[in-house]
Amino acid sequence: MGSIALNAADTTQGRIRRVVIAGGGTAGWLAGCALAHQFRQQLDITLVESEQIGTVGVGESTVPPIRTFHRFLQIDEQEFLRAVAGTFKLSISFENWRRPGERFIHPFGTIGQGTWATPFHHFWLDSLRRGMPSELGDFCLESVASQADRFSLQTQPQVNYAYHFDAGLYARFLRGKAEANGLRRVEGKIREVRQHADDGSVASLLLEDGQVIEGDLFIDCTGFRGLLTEQTLHTGYEDWNEWLPSDRAVAVQTDAATPPVPYTRAIAHEAGWRWHIALQHRVGCGLVFSSRHMSDDEAQAKLLRDVDGRPLRDPWLVPFRSGRRLQAWNRNVVALGLASGFIEPLESTSIHLTICAVVRLIQLFPSEGITPSLVALYNDVSRQEMEHVRDFIILHYHANQRDEPMWKACREMALPESLQVRLRAWRERAHAWQDPGELFRVDSWTSVLMGQGILPGPPHPLARAIGDADLRTLLHRLRQPVQEAVAKMPSQADFIERYCKAAPGAWQTGQDVA
Numbered sequence: 001m002g003s004i005a006l007n008a009a010d011t012t013q014g015r016i017r018r019v020v021i022a023g024g025g026t027a028g029w030l031a032g033c034a035l036a037h038q039f040r041q042q043l044d045i046t047l048v049e050s051e052q053i054g055t056v057g058v059g060e061s062t063v064p065p066i067r068t069f070h071r072f073l074q075i076d077e078q079e080f081l082r083a084v085a086g087t088f089k090l091s092i093s094f095e096n097w098r099r100p101g102e103r104f105i106h107p108f109g110t111i112g113q114g115t116w117a118t119p120f121h122h123f124w125l126d127s128l129r130r131g132m133p134s135e136l137g138d139f140c141l142e143s144v145a146s147q148a149d150r151f152s153l154q155t156q157p158q159v160n161y162a163y164h165f166d167a168g169l170y171a172r173f174l175r176g177k178a179e180a181n182g183l184r185r186v187e188g189k190i191r192e193v194r195q196h197a198d199d200g201s202v203a204s205l206l207l208e209d210g211q212v213i214e215g216d217l218f219i220d221c222t223g224f225r226g227l228l229t230e231q232t233l234h235t236g237y238e239d240w241n242e243w244l245p246s247d248r249a250v251a252v253q254t255d256a257a258t259p260p261v262p263y264t265r266a267i268a269h270e271a272g273w274r275w276h277i278a279l280q281h282r283v284g285c286g287l288v289f290s291s292r293h294m295s296d297d298e299a300q301a302k303l304l305r306d307v308d309g310r311p312l313r314d315p316w317l318v319p320f321r322s323g324r325r326l327q328a329w330n331r332n333v334v335a336l337g338l339a340s341g342f343i344e345p346l347e348s349t350s351i352h353l354t355i356c357a358v359v360r361l362i363q364l365f366p367s368e369g370i371t372p373s374l375v376a377l378y379n380d381v382s383r384q385e386m387e388h389v390r391d392f393i394i395l396h397y398h399a400n401q402r403d404e405p406m407w408k409a410c411r412e413m414a415l416p417e418s419l420q421v422r423l424r425a426w427r428e429r430a431h432a433w434q435d436p437g438e439l440f441r442v443d444s445w446t447s448v449l450m451g452q453g454i455l456p457g458p459p460h461p462l463a464r465a466i467g468d469a470d471l472r473t474l475l476h477r478l479r480q481p482v483q484e485a486v487a488k489m490p491s492q493a494d495f496i497e498r499y500c501k502a503a504p505g506a507w508q509t510g511q512d513v514a
Helices: 023-041 066-073 078-086 120-129 141-148 167-180 296-305 351-363 372-399 405-412 417-429 442-451 461-465 468-488 492-499
Strands: 017-022 042-047 086-089 091-095 104-109 160-162 184-185 192-194 202-207 212-214 217-220 237-239 249-256 263-269 271-279 285-289 318-319 323-325 332-337
Touching: 017 023, 023 066, 023 167, 042 078, 042 091, 042 461, 066 078, 066 160, 066 468, 078 091, 078 167, 078 492, 086 492, 104 141, 104 442, 120 442, 120 461, 120 468, 141 249, 141 468, 160 192, 167 184, 249 296, 263 296, 285 323, 323 372, 372 405, 372 417, 417 442
Parallel strands: 017 042, 017 217, 042 184, 091 263, 217 332
Antiparallel strands: 086 160, 091 104, 192 202, 202 212, 237 323, 249 285, 249 318, 263 271, 271 285
């Protein structure tokens, strides 16, 4: 594909100096904030968004790597949490997934302590074989604290956590940081995407008011429609609906009937699942469902029937297709957020995948021109990242013992070969594999595999090398600090009151964004 020759008056041999971000929301402002922070005086960065264009409005739950990203941006945690009415997240509580009435926790922390060769769950499985009953979560601080509805940062061992926050307030917070570093925001709707005649790459954006925004590199954050990557460049889309049946969500915000818990609730129902995300000032709720098994009206009625608090606004519908754009980077357009693809929100990976994509773009930034090697590397890593998350989400749907038609179909469906390999390794030798760089670790796979009732094969032979007395001592030594730490923790509500309480009314100017 060679270097892209743009306007010779503005560039030298395809050098990238003008970056244009099409669309705001969480994805747009994450990109703008990170690029402006990292490159400051080296790039001319413009973000185009319109307050008249609605956004999805449900991206309120995250995973722990966001804290590393915030440190990179030099964001103060207390300032951030006060600005976004944030709460803490230690885990996800899966309710009714295996079958109605059952619950398991997917914690963010380390479970027990393994060896270089043998993860802890092998020792735990062998302890069960020897008649030493316990729960896997007993050895994880985040799991025990979640079940006790407690949180603290002053613990030993230290907690691994993520956040719940108001996505509209988060975008506003990031915007302030980005503009302080020189990013220019332009208000307006995009009327036309203009392309270079020679290679079809994007040259400029024509706005409805007549403004022309020229650029060398364009970042598409226009959501599911993919105005640049799909409507203009016709990149193509790989649909994963055959494995991930949910294709719609209806969302609503309610007042907080109870204090916030330090976990996301994911509650399965007959045609999908429901989320419950507690913030400082309200609760974000939504019902994810398969349109083949539930109508929009049925979904809305069920959501309003099942929520605990008083609705603060009318429910809104979010159609989606789980899948990925065939190229995350096509010519001089990099698609981010929903424009690059979407994996349904079960494990709160949307913001994380956007952050990973932004970091990858910074690492591979084509200052001296776009080359095929950069594009190929970026796209290959993006694909692998998406497929890993996809397989983990498929596992939740596939491993169930429910009787409804949708769940029965998920249990019987053919799986991607990559997931089949993982399941065979678990069933044959209790291996929960983790490749370098994957988001979901061995402990994550183990928690869901055990929670969904997929029985493991015999554990690693090294686990059998420890005598009964030593194994009992090991289990006690690992479990006791967890119990002692949780006993000293305050409730999350009490911790937030002292650490990061948002000012009353501070959230009223926030807008919903994806």
